[in-house]
Amino acid sequence: xxxxxxxxxxxxxxxxxxxxxxxxxxxxxxxxxxxxxxxxxxxxxxxxxxxxxxxxxxxxxxxxxxxxxxxxxxxxxxxxxxxxxxxxxxxxxxxxxxxxxxxxxxxxxxxxxxxxxxxxxxxxxxxxxxxxxxxxxxxxxxxxxxxxxxxxxxxxxxxxxxxxxxxxxxxxxxxxxxxxxxxxxxxxxxxxxxxxxxxxxxxxxxxxxxxxxxxxxxxxxxxxxxxxxxxxxxxxxxxxxxxxxxxxxxxxxxxxxxxxxxxxxxxxxxxxxxxxxxxxxxxxxxxxxxxxxxxxxxxxxxxxxxxxxxxxxxxxxxxxxxxxxxxxxxxxxxxxxxxxxxxxxxxxxxxxxxxxxxxxxxxxxxxxxxxxxxxxxxxxxxxxxxxxxxxxxxxxxxxxxxxxxxxxxxxxxxxxxxxxxxxxxxxxxxxxxxxxxxxxxxxxxxxxxxxxxxxxxxxxxxxxxxxxxxxxxx
Amino acid sequence: xxxxxxxxxxxxxxxxxxxxxxxxxxxxxxxxxxxxxxxxxxxxxxxxxxxxxxxxxxxxxxxxxxxxxxxxxxxxxxxxxxxxxxxxxxxxxxxxxxxxxxxxxxxxxxxxxxxxxxxxxxxxxxxxxxxxxxxxxxxxxxxxxxxxxxxxxxxxxxxxxxxxxxxxxxxxxxxxxxxxxxxxxxxxxxxxxxxxxxxxxxxxxxxxxxxxxxxxxxxxxxxxxxxxxxxxxxxxxxxxxxxxxxxxxxxxxxxxxxxxxxxxxxxxxxxxxxxxxxxxxxxxxxxxxxxxxxxxxxxxxxxxxxxxxxxxxxxxxxxxxxxxxxxxxxxxxxxxxxxxxxxxxxxxxxxxxxxxxxxxxxxxxxxxxxxxxxxxxxxxxxxxxxxxxxxxxxxxxxxxxxxxxxxxxxxxxxxxxxxxxxxxxxxxxxxxxxxxxxxxxxxxxxxxxxxxxxxxxxxxxxxxxxxxxxxxxx
Numbered sequence: 001x002x003x004x005x006x007x008x009x010x011x012x013x014x015x016x017x018x019x020x021x022x023x024x025x026x027x028x029x030x031x032x033x034x035x036x037x038x039x040x041x042x043x044x045x046x047x048x049x050x051x052x053x054x055x056x057x058x059x060x061x062x063x064x065x066x067x068x069x070x071x072x073x074x075x076x077x078x079x080x081x082x083x084x085x086x087x088x089x090x091x092x093x094x095x096x097x098x099x100x101x102x103x104x105x106x107x108x109x110x111x112x113x114x115x116x117x118x119x120x121x122x123x124x125x126x127x128x129x130x131x132x133x134x135x136x137x138x139x140x141x142x143x144x145x146x147x148x149x150x151x152x153x154x155x156x157x158x159x160x161x162x163x164x165x166x167x168x169x170x171x172x173x174x175x176x177x178x179x180x181x182x183x184x185x186x187x188x189x190x191x192x193x194x195x196x197x198x199x200x201x202x203x204x205x206x207x208x209x210x211x212x213x214x215x216x217x218x219x220x221x222x223x224x225x226x227x228x229x230x231x232x233x234x235x236x237x238x239x240x241x242x243x244x245x246x247x248x249x250x251x252x253x254x255x256x257x258x259x260x261x262x263x264x265x266x267x268x269x270x271x272x273x274x275x276x277x278x279x280x281x282x283x284x285x286x287x288x289x290x291x292x293x294x295x296x297x298x299x300x301x302x303x304x305x306x307x308x309x310x311x312x313x314x315x316x317x318x319x320x321x322x323x324x325x326x327x328x329x330x331x332x333x334x335x336x337x338x339x340x341x342x343x344x345x346x347x348x349x350x351x352x353x354x355x356x357x358x359x360x361x362x363x364x365x366x367x368x369x370x371x372x373x374x375x376x377x378x379x380x381x382x383x384x385x386x387x388x389x390x391x392x393x394x395x396x397x398x399x400x401x402x403x404x405x406x407x408x409x410x411x412x413x414x415x416x417x418x419x420x421x422x423x424x425x426x427x428x429x430x431x432x433x434x435x436x437x438x439x440x441x442x443x444x445x446x447x448x449x450x451x452x453x454x455x456x457x458x459x460x461x462x463x464x465x466x467x468x469x470x471x472x473x474x
Numbered sequence: 475x476x477x478x479x480x481x482x483x484x485x486x487x488x489x490x491x492x493x494x495x496x497x498x499x500x501x502x503x504x505x506x507x508x509x510x511x512x513x514x515x516x517x518x519x520x521x522x523x524x525x526x527x528x529x530x531x532x533x534x535x536x537x538x539x540x541x542x543x544x545x546x547x548x549x550x551x552x553x554x555x556x557x558x559x560x561x562x563x564x565x566x567x568x569x570x571x572x573x574x575x576x577x578x579x580x581x582x583x584x585x586x587x588x589x590x591x592x593x594x595x596x597x598x599x600x601x602x603x604x605x606x607x608x609x610x611x612x613x614x615x616x617x618x619x620x621x622x623x624x625x626x627x628x629x630x631x632x633x634x635x636x637x638x639x640x641x642x643x644x645x646x647x648x649x650x651x652x653x654x655x656x657x658x659x660x661x662x663x664x665x666x667x668x669x670x671x672x673x674x675x676x677x678x679x680x681x682x683x684x685x686x687x688x689x690x691x692x693x694x695x696x697x698x699x700x701x702x703x704x705x706x707x708x709x710x711x712x713x714x715x716x717x718x719x720x721x722x723x724x725x726x727x728x729x730x731x732x733x734x735x736x737x738x739x740x741x742x743x744x745x746x747x748x749x750x751x752x753x754x755x756x757x758x759x760x761x762x763x764x765x766x767x768x769x770x771x772x773x774x775x776x777x778x779x780x781x782x783x784x785x786x787x788x789x790x791x792x793x794x795x796x797x798x799x800x801x802x803x804x805x806x807x808x809x810x811x812x813x814x815x816x817x818x819x820x821x822x823x824x825x826x827x828x829x830x831x832x833x834x835x836x837x838x839x840x841x842x843x844x845x846x847x848x849x850x851x852x853x854x855x856x857x858x859x860x861x862x863x864x865x866x867x868x869x870x871x872x873x874x875x876x877x878x879x880x881x882x883x884x885x886x887x888x889x890x891x892x893x894x895x896x897x898x899x900x901x902x903x904x905x906x907x908x909x910x911x912x913x914x915x916x917x918x919x920x921x922x923x924x925x926x927x928x929x930x931x932x933x934x935x936x937x938x939x940x941x942x943x944x945x946x947x948x
Contacts, residue, residue, distance in 0.1 A: 187764050192666030290661050 014038050014133075018152060018166035020142050021173035022046075024117070025309030025326040027124035029172055031075040032330045034131035036337065041164065042128060043140040043154060045173070050122045060202060060240045061232045062120070063088070063219070063320035064113040065408045071327035074334070077127055081120060085113030086233045092218035093377055098269050102218060103377070103386060106405045107393070112219070112320060114232040137162075142178040145169060147186075147301050168344055169305040172326075175294050175314035180307060183296070191296040196316055196370070198227070199247045199288030205231060205239040205274050212237050213273040221373060224266050228374035241274065244374070250288040256280030291316050293363055297356045300348035308333065313359035318370040321362050321407060328411070329355065361415035365407065388428065400424055488512050488607075492626060492640035494616050494653045496520075498591070499783030499800040500646035501598035505549040506804045507644070508605035510811065515638065516602060517614040517628055519647070524596045534676060534714045535706045536594070537562070537693070537794035538587040539882045545801035548808070551601055555594060559587030560707045566692035567851055572743050576692060577851070577860060580879045581867070586693070586794060588706040611636075616652040619643060621660075621775050642818055643779040646800075649768050649788035654781060657770070665770040670790055670844065672701070673721045673762030679705060679713035679748050686711050687747040695847060696741050702848035703741055715748065718848070724762040730754030765790050767837050771830045774822035782807065787833035792844040795881060799836050802885070803829065835889035839881065862902065874898055 022044030090102035171179025227245035294314035309326030392400040406417035496518030564576035645653025701719035768788035783800030814820040866874040880891035
């Protein structure tokens with residue numbers, strides 16, 4: 001009788017939303033749906049990380065910025081999370097000769113936050129748990145689900161099976177999403193997974209006399225053209241150093257002595273800070289990890305299922321937007337739920353239509369930034385252009401907005417940020433060409449005569465910009 | 475005892491090659507491996523099409539050209555297959571006003587062949603069957619295979635399972651390859667599947683008084699910019715007409731009268747030839763079919779498995795190279811088997827290294843030709859350029875070779891053909907700019923002054939070419 005009643009109340013009042021994955025995006029999304037009054041069940045393949053001894057796997061720290069914060073704000077935990085993060089106001093570039101210089105992320109007072117993945121995930125789970133209409137199910141592995149009925153089958157660690165029928169299935173189960181498998185079986189689903197030739201390895205830089213070994217409020221970067229190392233501060237006053245390098249270069253280093261030789265050549269300033277013994281040991285603790293970029297479309301099947309976060313768009317980590325984009329997915333979906341009165345059959349197609357171009361744009365930008373971070377920042381011309389951008393932004397704050405600012409400190413749609421960036425580059429390069437380039441760069445190879453037509457003028461400008469960039473970086 | 479002996483002779487003498495898929499590439503590949511003396515087993519999911527009543531599914535006819543013929547020649551059946559094909563020496567363009575004009579495929583005497591897919595497949599199966607060291611297994615569905623041991627599990631229609639251990643597994647099981655699933659479970663496997671917005675539908679044009687309804691030795695094209703129809707001749711004097719159109723346009727047509735109205739507007743010359751009743755009926759026989767482009771890399775796992783044909787690189791059908799590229803895969807692999815003395819651990823990585831860029835090049839070209847066939851051929855400028863290319867090829871046959879010729883009538887590596895094409899275009903456009911364009915095209919918008927530097931000269935030339943193309947087609 002009670003079961004019957006519950007079932008009736010469900011049909012007449014609120015529908016059941018099944019969130020697959022209790023990671024960052026899954027647990028946050030559970031809060032969004034719970035806030036709307038849906039019955040929410042979260043199914044996570046792993047055990048409850050709040051009870052686990054050691055949490056290992058993905059990278060330790062993440063950069064939280066505006067989009068992510070807005071999503072956290074929506075569920076009321078922005079301040080709590082921000083208070084446990086470490087502000088990073090600039091990149092700190094470490095030259096080979098040991099010199100350091102900062103490149104600010106934005107205007108004064110703008111910063112990104114280094115946050116601890118495991119801590120953030122635990123807090124989000126606890127937050128989701130606090131809603132009476134939300135149930136968290138751990139150790140549930142999604143085996144299959146039906147696009148017809150929404151019936152999902154999970155396998156438990158003891159081999160037993162659990163079945164549940166959801167009105168909406170939200171796949172937040174990461175880059176290797178099990179939810180997505182059903183999409184791949186359907187016609188006209190576009191999908192790509194691209195591994196970059198680089199792997200990554202994490203090393204720890206301990207505190208020195210109880211203090212951070214380097215300036216804490218920076219994202220430290222050692223750009224070395226074909227590879228790089230970065231370091232983010234942690235609350236325990238350690239830094240997590242991440243070395244990004246082609247797999248074949250990782251494989252060339254096979255002994256502790258070779259590790260030290262390599263670091264002496266490229267990252268000499270870090271050896272005393274990480275420690276010779278730790279370097280020799282930790283380099284071989286785990287093999288270098290792969291990085292994948294996943295794109296797909298559409299993100300939905302009928303009114304039954306939608307993909308969000310890495311399940312829909314895993315990106316390489318070089319723009320610090322993976323988590324932020326996933327969190328913004330939750331806001332965008334929620335805004336459409338409002339707009340379309342929680343009608344899944346209207347919300348899901350609209351979500352795919354609107355969100356796919358934005359996620360593809362940030363995936364491409366992350367790939368692009370991969371080159372910028374490890375190579376371009378070594379170029380004087382690049383730094384000059386950064387300064388010009390920032391100066392123009394200061395002079396014309398509404399007309400010229402640096403790309404990094406739009407991506408990191410606003411909710412400008414990603415694909416619009418890219419379009420605007422292209423437009424700004426044309427305008428700025430034209431200006432530079434006509435006024436600055438002659439004086440600053442000189443040189444007879446710039447003999448360009450263009451007809452007095454804006455379109456024609458812009459094309460050579462862009463050509464020259466890309467050529468100069470090449471010249472300056474080569 | 476006998477089984478023991480057989481097993482011993484296998485280990486000491488020849489290894490077992492399991493070919494998954496008995497389609498065009500699978501059955502041809504079986505011949506290649508059988509010729510080398512391997513024990514070969516082919517596993518096909520469907521029944522034996524030589525015994526089936528109706529063979530339905532993929533498109534009816536295919537364009538066989540040089541690469542495919544070379545592969546058939548290697549196994550001694552080129553002449554037999556060619557004798558059953560219909561030469562097509564040119565495209566026949568059907569304008570909206572009913573006019574027809576041919577665009578030759580190459581030099582005089584060069585042609586592609588319209589062949590029947592089912593007939594070709596049957597002949598290849600029979601050829602494979604004729605080798606004593608080859609066994610064909612039909613109604614065998616690959617369920618799983620082990621990258622460690624090479625143990626494969628097949629399911630039969632009655633639900634029973636068959637297991638076999640192969641030394642080499644060759645996945646020739648098409649765009650939706652079951653063999654490839656094992657690749658997708660591994661790290662650092664790059665994969666993409668892209669559906670184009672267009673679907674296709676096949677219609678039959680019957681003979682008129684026992685003769686072909688149109689000139690038979692042509693590939694007929696009705697280019698209509700955003701969509702097109704093509705027709706290939708069959709041995710039974712019918713034509714197979716294939717309509718390529720965006721799915722949403724297919725869906726707009728819902729009644730027989732709308733079909734006729736649509737054909738009256740865009741393909742009026744075909745209505746009497748296909749017939750009003752047939753059109754009204756056949757348009758609704760099957761929904762429009764999707765077309766997918768699949769790219770992946772690498773093509774191999776260790777020394778155990780290799781993908782060939784559509785399983786490795788399904789392409790859209792607009793360059794007529796899908797089958798030809800798959801057949802050439804067999805030659806390329808066979809050449810490497812010779813080079814590396816049949817050492818799988820050397821051949822497989824080399825095959826991936828060499829073949830991936832070529833297959834990706836033809837996939838991109840097929841996408842490009844999709845636009846050329848339906849839109850560019852309507853442009854006078856495009857036709858003028860075709861004529862210039864052909865003239866230059868005639869004058870300098872070793873220096874200027876049209877792209878279509880390199881792809882269709884030579885075994886120039888696909889990616890080299892593309893590189894050479896880009897180079898040729900630069901040279902030709904430069905020449906055209908300097909000598910012809912002023913006279914032929916005139917117009918003040920061509921006021922370009924470039925510095926006397928070849929590189930600089932080429933870039934504007936290319937820009938103008940693309941601009942002119944846009945102008946002429948718009």
